[in-house]
Amino acid sequence: MTLNKYYQALVALRSQPAHELKEVGDQWRTPDLLFWGINALFGPLVLDLFADDDNAKCPAWYTAEDNALTQNWSERLNELGGAAFANPPYSRSQYHDKQAITGMTHIMNHTMDMRERGGRYIYLVKSATSETWWPEDADHIVFIRGRIGFDLPVWFVPADEKQKPTSAFFAGAIAVFDKSWRGERFSYINRTELEEKGRAFMALAQFAVVKEQTIATLAAQEPVIPSETESRIWPLEVGLVFNQVEGADVLSEAQQNKLKANINQLWLERTATSEIITIAQGLVDSMRGVTHA
Numbered sequence: 001m002t003l004n005k006y007y008q009a010l011v012a013l014r015s016q017p018a019h020e021l022k023e024v025g026d027q028w029r030t031p032d033l034l035f036w037g038i039n040a041l042f043g044p045l046v047l048d049l050f051a052d053d054d055n056a057k058c059p060a061w062y063t064a065e066d067n068a069l070t071q072n073w074s075e076r077l078n079e080l081g082g083a084a085f086a087n088p089p090y091s092r093s094q095y096h097d098k099q100a101i102t103g104m105t106h107i108m109n110h111t112m113d114m115r116e117r118g119g120r121y122i123y124l125v126k127s128a129t130s131e132t133w134w135p136e137d138a139d140h141i142v143f144i145r146g147r148i149g150f151d152l153p154v155w156f157v158p159a160d161e162k163q164k165p166t167s168a169f170f171a172g173a174i175a176v177f178d179k180s181w182r183g184e185r186f187s188y189i190n191r192t193e194l195e196e197k198g199r200a201f202m203a204l205a206q207f208a209v210v211k212e213q214t215i216a217t218l219a220a221q222e223p224v225i226p227s228e229t230e231s232r233i234w235p236l237e238v239g240l241v242f243n244q245v246e247g248a249d250v251l252s253e254a255q256q257n258k259l260k261a262n263i264n265q266l267w268l269e270r271t272a273t274s275e276i277i278t279i280a281q282g283l284v285d286s287m288r289g290v291t292h293a
Contacts (some may be wrong), residue, residue, distance in 0.1 A: 002095035007064040010052070019158040026102075028150035029055045029206065030124060036205075037198030038085070038174055041142075041189075045083035049073065049121070050089055054154045058085055067101050069110050074117035083120035083178075086111075087150075090126070104133035110138060111177055120178040129169035139181035142174040146191030200231045211275075215282035218262050218277035238264045244279045247288055255287050 013023060035057045039045045046059035049068045062068040062079055075086055086107075093103030100106035111121055127143060128134060135141070147169040158164070172191075234242075241263050242248055248259060262283060266276045 003065060004067065004094075004101055006096070006101045010064055014153075016157075018157045019155075019163070020159050021163050021165060024153065024156065026091045027055075027244040028087075029153055030057060030087045031149070031151050032123065032194040032202065033198035033248045035085070035146060035198065036201040037194035037196070038122060038124060040197040040201040041194075042083060042120065042174070042176060045085040045122060046080045047073065047076055047084040049084050049086040057099050064101065067096070069100050069106060072117070073114040074119045075119065079118040083122055086121065086123045088123060104131070108133050108135055111135075115139075115177040115179055118179075120176065120180075123175040123177070125173055125175055127173040135175045135177070138175040139178050140176035140183055140185060140187070142176075142187050142189055144172045144174065144194060145188055148172040148191055157234070170236065180226040201264050211278060211282070215279055215286070218279065219283055219286045234260050234264060235267070237267055241267070241276055241280065245284055247284045248280070251284065251287060259283055259287070270281045 010027070013019070013027075016023075035045075046058050046060060048056045048058040051057065051061040052063045060076070062071055077084060088104065088107050089102050090104060091102050093106060094101045111123075114121060123135065123138075125135070148171075149165075149169045152165065174189075238260050242256075242260055245259070248256065251259065259280060263276060264281055266279065271279075
């Protein structure tokens with residue numbers, strides 16, 4: 001299969017030893033706070049429509065080599081669940097074997113086709129209402145109050161000290177394409193509010209990762225269990241937490257002792273009671289899953 005020239009040009013650009021800002025073109029990255037703020041409003045966002053392996057924001061993505069305009073986004077979302085995200089390329093239309101690769105008009109036409117097939121498609125775009133590609137047919141548009149900026153690609157190596165972004169800020173909007181949308185047509189949000197939502201969602205995601213890692217670590221460990229006589233004598237606090245964990249009472253005696261030992265260890269480490277209960281519940285679910293396998 002012949003690689004399209006647009007993709008080949010990107011590969012060549014990334015491999016250069018140094019770059020100038022004017023070469024970045026449509027490769028500016030969406031800041032994390034903006035992405036996670038949009039995810040909080042319209043997610044879960046699971047498919048990045050225009051990305052590469054270095055800047056993808058979602059667990060699944062299309063690269064320039066894949067050419068998103070040849071893909072069935074609706075079908076892919078049915079497999080993944082959730083919605084698609086796009087920070088689209090604004091470069092002029094380019095083609096490969098007469099098939100468009102870029103060009104905002106082509107992108108919007110394909111988006112409307114996918115909308116009809118089903119799915120939710122969330123775009124972060126320039127608020128350029130006079131452009132011919134402006135998504136007048138979007139089901140909902142959120143205008144962002146306050147100018148937004150984008151990040152340089154991770155591969156960017158400045159050729160000299162002058163290659164520092166100073167004006168990559170512009171008015172932005174979020175366009176929602178979803179034929180099941182039943183809300184208002186237009187709304188507004190402050191950039192700072194969107195970023196705060198993003199910051200909160202990122203903190204929640206990080207908490208979930210840490211919690212899962214803690215549960216996995218504790219499940220893999222063999223805690224020090226006191227002797228048979230001592231194992232039945234636990235601090236009052238351990239018993240109070242144990243009684244709040246669903247399914248703990250149906251575990252075997254050995255499993256209950258293991259669970260109580262973990263609860264006691266977390267208590268000694270001054271872990272918050274609510275977090276101890278969450279971790280303990282994960283351990284119980286894991287134990288019961290093994291028992292019933």
